[in-house]
Amino acid sequence: MRDRTREEVFALIRDSRDLTRSALVELTGLPSSTIGHAVARLLAEGRIAESAPPAKGPGSGSGRPGSILNAVATSIRTGAIDFGHRHFRVALGDDQGNVVDEEIVRLNVDQSPIRGLDAAAASLRALCERNSVASLTCVAAGVPGPIEEATGLVCSTTTLSNWAGMYPARELEKRLEVPALVSNDASAGAFGELHLGAGQGHRDFLYIKASHGIGAGLVINGELFVGGVGFAGEIGHIIISGRPELCRCGNRGCLEAVVSVPSVKEQLSHTHPHLDVDLVDLATLNDPVSARILNESGRTMGTVLAGLCDLVNPTILIIGGELGSSGPPLIDGVRASVNRFAQPSTSSAIQVVAAGLGPRAELVGAVQLAAVLARA
Ligand SMILES: [Zn+2]
Structure with a gap:
């Protein structure tokens, strides 16, 4: 018969990734001998598997070096x-x-x-x-x-x-x-990055999907945060003052009217008249002129994101979508603006990176x- 402790331990392993025995002791407050017994039974039943810990990460800190435990996927x-x-x-x-x-x-x-x-x-x-x-x-x-x-x-x-x-x-x-x-x-996207991308190990972060539109996914205290009704992260229509671009929402100067895949491609069509901008993969561009356009787009987006960083105090700002995958010039631009406009204490605590999972x-x-x- 499966006992309650074993099921509790299984649920923790199943709902997390890469837990060690010592992490289970910490999470449950149970004695390590009890955890050891439950883990041994779950391994014997084939419901979980253990593997060597990654070079850096859970299990490599001080204390008991532990192999990592994960639930075995079913045929579901x-x-x-x-x-x-x-x-x-x-x-x-x-x-x-x-x-x-x-x-x-x-x-x-x-x-x-x-x-x-x-x-x-x-x-x-x-x-x-x-x-x-x-x-x-x-x-x-x-x-x-x-x-x-x-x-x-x-x-x-x-x-x-x-x-x-x-x-x-x-x-x-x-x-x-x-x-x-x-x-x-x-x-x-934020949920993907939390579990398998650049957000792993972070409890508070912002994920920005920067593509045809711009939206944010928020992870607060290790959980997705969608707000009171579900609309948290609708940042594409934050106004950048002084910008004349007409947005599809009817306002002028919305973030996504100023910076988006179509706006970048429109600029590229001026600077690269022989390029088929409809088909171009932004990540393949590596000339100084397109780098300048992408860097400027990152800087503009970063002025809005800097304010959001002050609000949320994330430890990592992850840029996804087609613009996030376009390469270092855009990410460098975002980082420059966050460093320039967020409060120094906020910006010094934050990494600015491209999505670990890219467009996926x-x-x-x-x-x-x-x-x-x-x-x-
Ligand atoms: Zn708008």
């Missing part, structure tokens, strides 16, 4: 979708949040969310077929817009007009016939969210 398979503005990504995951298979599909999702939902459901079914998966347990998706947490309603009528009034989770449930969870894409952060986050839903 989940679906994950990251809806962008001009593409979507789909993945199969397991109940430990590992990506089993994935795919990217180019499609103008903004123009027709219904087509996007249909195509994403079809792609997930194709992934299942390719991997001989008979059925999914659940699906999680990230959508680039403000989602009312209690209902899953996409609320904005100005920034994501074709999605407004839709319940994407219900739409996915209809199409895939499994429970679905839908989150704002930047929150999904939102998809990996959706796989993590689906794993949480599968285990619930």
